[in-house]
Amino acid sequence: MDEREALARLADTLPSAGDDCAVVGDRVLTTDMLHETTDFPAGVDRYTAGWRSVGASLSDVAAMGADAEAAVAAYGAPRFDPEEVEAFVRGARDVCEAVNAEYVGGDLDHHDEFTVATTALGATDDPVRRGGAERGDAVCVTGTVGRSAAAIEAFEDGDVDRGNDLFRFTPRVAAGVALRPYATAMMDSSDGLARSLHQLVEASNTSDLGMDITESYVPVDAAVDDLFADPEARRAAALFFGEDFELVFTLPSDAVEAAHEASPTPFSVIGNVTWDGVRMDGDPLPDRGYGHASDGEA
Amino acid sequence: MDEREALARLADTLPSAGDDCAVVGDRVLTTDMLHETTDFPAGVDRYTAGWRSVGASLSDVAAMGADAEAAVAAYGAPRFDPEEVEAFVRGARDVCEAVNAEYVGGDLDHHDEFTVATTALGATDDPVRRGGAERGDAVCVTGTVGRSAAAIEAFEDGDVDRGNDLFRFTPRVAAGVALRPYATAMMDSSDGLARSLHQLVEASNTSDLGMDITESYVPVDAAVDDLFADPEARRAAALFFGEDFELVFTLPSDAVEAAHEASPTPFSVIGNVTWDGVRMDGDPLPDRGYGHASDGEA
Structure with a gap:
């Protein structure tokens, strides 16, 4: 197995x-x-x-x-x-x-x-779990995605300095603490953005929960555009590669503004919690991610 | 290194x-x-x-x-x-x-x-460190030593059941908590009894501190006598092999009786804190232990 x-x-x-x-x-x-x-x-x-x-x-x-x-x-x-x-x-x-x-x-x-x-x-006295997403919530991600995929590309290109720079990241502790009063569900993106969305839906234990995200809202790191020429490779780097250690979370829609003000790290609203599986621009988003990584158990 | x-x-x-x-x-x-x-x-x-x-x-x-x-x-x-x-x-x-x-x-x-x-x-609000041994303290060890050496011997003899039995141990948490009010210094014996004594002396940062132990007071596990025929092999199993996870600690001599009453695990007094290196029956006890194991850093 x-x-x-x-x-x-x-x-x-x-x-x-x-x-x-x-x-x-x-x-x-x-x-x-x-x-x-x-x-x-x-x-x-x-x-x-x-x-x-x-x-x-x-x-x-x-x-x-x-x-x-x-x-x-x-x-x-x-x-x-x-x-x-x-x-x-x-x-x-x-x-x-x-x-x-x-x-x-x-x-x-x-x-x-x-x-x-x-x-x-x-x-913390009040940890944010993965399972609290509710229909109508905003789906959000801190920072940018695809940095680690870009780092691997840099290492393969022999640009070791850039690879090492991209491979280091600031854990989103300050943002996590600031978002805690608002977030209904939260996890990190270590298994990739797509799989994280699927995991948040699964963890909710609510039947008929889903997420709809909009691809153009996904905050792709500039290094991804820089290092991947092929659009499909860019998309895979941003959505599926993972290992980026950003926070993926859900917020009640009326809390988005306050959360933006509270968080020291900018975040993007990339979609909404819905009722019908995980979709991007209306099409099912595959539950595919970074295979060898931990599935997130503590 | x-x-x-x-x-x-x-x-x-x-x-x-x-x-x-x-x-x-x-x-x-x-x-x-x-x-x-x-x-x-x-x-x-x-x-x-x-x-x-x-x-x-x-x-x-x-x-x-x-x-x-x-x-x-x-x-x-x-x-x-x-x-x-x-x-x-x-x-x-x-x-x-x-x-x-x-x-x-x-x-x-x-x-x-x-x-x-x-x-x-x-x-714990008040952890017991390695460095508090004082001249005159009693040097003590919980339970018995040599079980893990005996386990290895059992595995080598093909007696897998006995090996596994000997390889499992009850961590001395209850004893550690009970001894905390009395012990001046404490560590576990994972690197072997001899090395543990040397480490307690080193950690004290007191020049001219030492320990004198008496070999006949060392509580050797019955399985050691059972599985090792050669007296030198028995001695090595008890003193140097380690990986036994007993507590090695020092107590003011006037606290020994109270500590005996408090500890749910029996312990043996094997010697005293002195001023002149680590000795057994008057001879220097080599600082030799289980080479690959952690040197004990947290």
Whole structure:
């Protein structure tokens, strides 16, 4: 079975499964494992690897609308090159500082393949779940989508500096906290925008819920236009590739203005919650995403 | 460089490094990465793997004298066999239940080698650090040492059931909480008893501190006598092999009786804090332990 089936099966046995973080009292907790073959293409430096892997867990904290408190990382590698380890820790610490969290250390493990497991801890009394979208809500996304797809393209083109720049991102913790009073449902876009929309619909447990989005409203990163010549590749980068760590969320339509004022990160309204599956410009939007990534369980 | 040097280097850059857990406000947080080659010898079933890997992080929580609240695990494997995944989760959940913690899920990742990263969260306002041993204190260890060395021997003998039984352990959370008011320093014995003693001495940052232990007071597990014929192999199993997850701690000598009454797990007084390095029966005890394991950073 693939991750999705396996996670669906696990969800039945785990009370807190099925959201970006597990909720433990007034804290949220999340873990992710990343490894070289699928997560760190050739060219990713260790500073970016530290930033990105810890950032992925901080993004899960953001998706609950929680303050980020701390993160730890377990670092597995065939050897411990001092400069690489230090660069990794610097990246991990810098991404924590960017969201006012503390990087509090980790574990080292001899491992044939470069592998990182990260955990983040957040705090909130009132987490935003995935399952609260209601018909009529606005469907929104922070920032821009497609940066990570563009980064992969840059790495393949040999433009390592640009790839690393695009691969680092600011976890949307401040936006998540600001949006918490307004959002009815929220998650991060790590599995891609299209799959995120499907997951929000599934999590609602409401029959006949859907989302209609408008392609021209999707905020595609400028790097996508720059690096992909083919329109179909551009569309795939924006809608399906994922790993962008933006927040995908729903808002009551009368809360959009207040949420815009509250959020330190701009967001786009890309559509509405409806009653008939996930559609884009009227056509069904496939539930396709970033296959190897976590399906979002805490 | 090996883990020890790398961790020592990291310790300079991380404020919370150098204990079993990182301290974050009134919470403690710890992560560990384990993998097939070195941590799960042939014969270890997935139930035991789930129990043991999550238990290792819960043991770090115990070593701070904290209540265990929750644990998560990231599970990396080449394929997701439903029975294996479910057995792993059952083991993870059962070890959490054994210490009144909640297993709250995790992440799945395609990985060539079976790899597990676990994280545990605990709560205490007053964690016990490694660095508080004082001259004259009693040196103590809970339970028995050598179980994991005996387990490896059982696996090598083909006695898989016994190996798995010996490989599961109850993290000493209840003992850690009960000992917290008395203990001056505490850690778990995951790197072996000898190395733990050296680490407690180093962490004290007191020049001319030492420990004198008496070999006949070391509580060697009955399985060690059973499975190792050679006296030198028995001694190595008890003193150096490690991975036993008992608590190694120091107590003011006038607190020993009260601590014995408070602790739900029996403990042995094996020696005293002195002024001249770590010795056993008067001879220097080598600082030798379980090389691949974490050096104990959170």
